[in-house]
Amino acid sequence: MLFGGFCSIATGLTLDLPKGILVPVVVLVGILGGAIWGIVPGILKAKFNVHEVVSSIMMNWIAYWIVYYMVPQYFKGEFLETESKMLPEAATLKVQWLSDIFKGSYINLGIFLAIITVLIIWFILNKTVLGYELKAGGFNRFGAEYAGMPVNRNIVISMMIAGALSGLAGAIQYTGNANIMQIGVMPSQGFDGIAVALLGASNPIGVMFSSLFFGVLYVGKGFMNAAVKVPPELADTIMATIIYFAATSMVMDKVIKWFKKSKNKGKKDNSNERVVEK
Numbered sequence: 001m002l003f004g005g006f007c008s009i010a011t012g013l014t015l016d017l018p019k020g021i022l023v024p025v026v027v028l029v030g031i032l033g034g035a036i037w038g039i040v041p042g043i044l045k046a047k048f049n050v051h052e053v054v055s056s057i058m059m060n061w062i063a064y065w066i067v068y069y070m071v072p073q074y075f076k077g078e079f080l081e082t083e084s085k086m087l088p089e090a091a092t093l094k095v096q097w098l099s100d101i102f103k104g105s106y107i108n109l110g111i112f113l114a115i116i117t118v119l120i121i122w123f124i125l126n127k128t129v130l131g132y133e134l135k136a137g138g139f140n141r142f143g144a145e146y147a148g149m150p151v152n153r154n155i156v157i158s159m160m161i162a163g164a165l166s167g168l169a170g171a172i173q174y175t176g177n178a179n180i181m182q183i184g185v186m187p188s189q190g191f192d193g194i195a196v197a198l199l200g201a202s203n204p205i206g207v208m209f210s211s212l213f214f215g216v217l218y219v220g221k222g223f224m225n226a227a228v229k230v231p232p233e234l235a236d237t238i239m240a241t242i243i244y245f246a247a248t249s250m251v252m253d254k255v256i257k258w259f260k261k262s263k264n265k266g267k268k269d270n271s272n273e274r275v276v277e278k
Contacts, residue, residue, distance in 0.1 A: 001190045003063040004167025005174035006070065007033030009084055009181045012091030013075050019090040026091055027113065027171050034167015035160045037063065042159030046152035052159065060186065068183045077180065084181045093176035110172030115208065117168060121161075122204040134158050166190060195243045214239065 008030035015022060040059060044050035075084040093108040125131035136144040137151045138158075145151050169189060174181050196214055200206030221235035 001034070001166040001170040001173070001187050002060070002067060003037045003170070004030040004034035004163075005170030005187070006063070006067050006181060007167070008171040008175050009087065010070070010075065012087045012175060013085055015091075017090070022090050023093060023109070023175075026175055027093075027168065030167045030171025030175075031164045032167070034170065035164035037167070038159040038161075038163020039156060042156035045159065046155040064186055067181065071181060071183050075181075082183050087175060087179040091175060092179050093172060094179075106177055108172070108176035110176040113168065113172060114211075117165065118204045118208045121165075125204065130154075130157070169193075195239065199242060199246045 008026045011029045012022065012026045015025065017025065037059060038056075041050070041052050041055035044055045045052045071084045072081045077083045077085050093110050093113075095109060098107055098109070099105060123131075125135065133144065133149045133154050134157070136147070136149060137154050141151055144154075170187070173187060173189065192214065196211045197207055199213075200208070200210035217235045217239055221232040224230040224235065225232050
């Protein structure tokens with residue numbers, strides 16, 4: 001997300017094009033940057049079985065220090081060295097008509113990009129051979145290999161898709177919600193995505209609704225204390241509680257299945273004993 005956002009910021013500050021051309025280019029560059037960043041942990045996972053969580057967290061810090069060097073060196077702001085120049089209006093996802101509809105809200109064209117992306121990912125996962133192979137490899141890598149699927153290639157592709165989606169999120173964050181990039185700040189939305197995916201049961205449609213719910217809580221907690229004197233930490237407590245219940249529901253589902261299986265096994269054993277007695 002950070003690297004994709006940086007690629008978008010760099011493109012927006014470098015190119016001088018009309019808004020109708022520059023905005024799609026900025027978004028596509030962000031997506032491409034995220035996809036390229038996802039290749040490395042994908043290859044490490046596929047070829048050397050390096051855990052993707054470990055390798056991607058290490059990649060986070062590489063991106064962090066690249067941005068830390070590149071922004072002051074080439075895109076330094078007019079007043080502070082710790083932030084980039086402001087993007088020109090032609091390079092941002094903000095549009096006046098959308099702000100007017102929502103009465104000055106920060107909403108931008110990124111909401112439409114997110115919805116379109118959800119539909120595309122849903123279609124890929126549920127209606128294409130690639131999606132079937134990705135899910136099969138995720139459920140059982142060795143079973144997918146035995147069925148003749150190119151598991152190593154699909155691992156790299158899945159990490160590229162994940163990186164591309166994160167790059168899109170970075171492009172929306174830094175060219176829609178903001179118009180500058182600050183150094184020394186790691187975006188927390190990537191980690192929030194774990195909770196969003198968990199609540200959405202890793203389903204694209206479910207993720208869309210859970211992300212909107214989390215977004216409402218995040219935005220609302222900033223105004224709770226000022227408007228109705230409610231501590232903003234209450235929203236964090238609600239989100240944490242939801243995550244715990246979502247995670248516990250998976251565990252409880254397995255416990256219930258195990259209990260039913262044990263109960264059925266006990267009934268079967270009792271019936272066999274009665275047949276033997278007869």
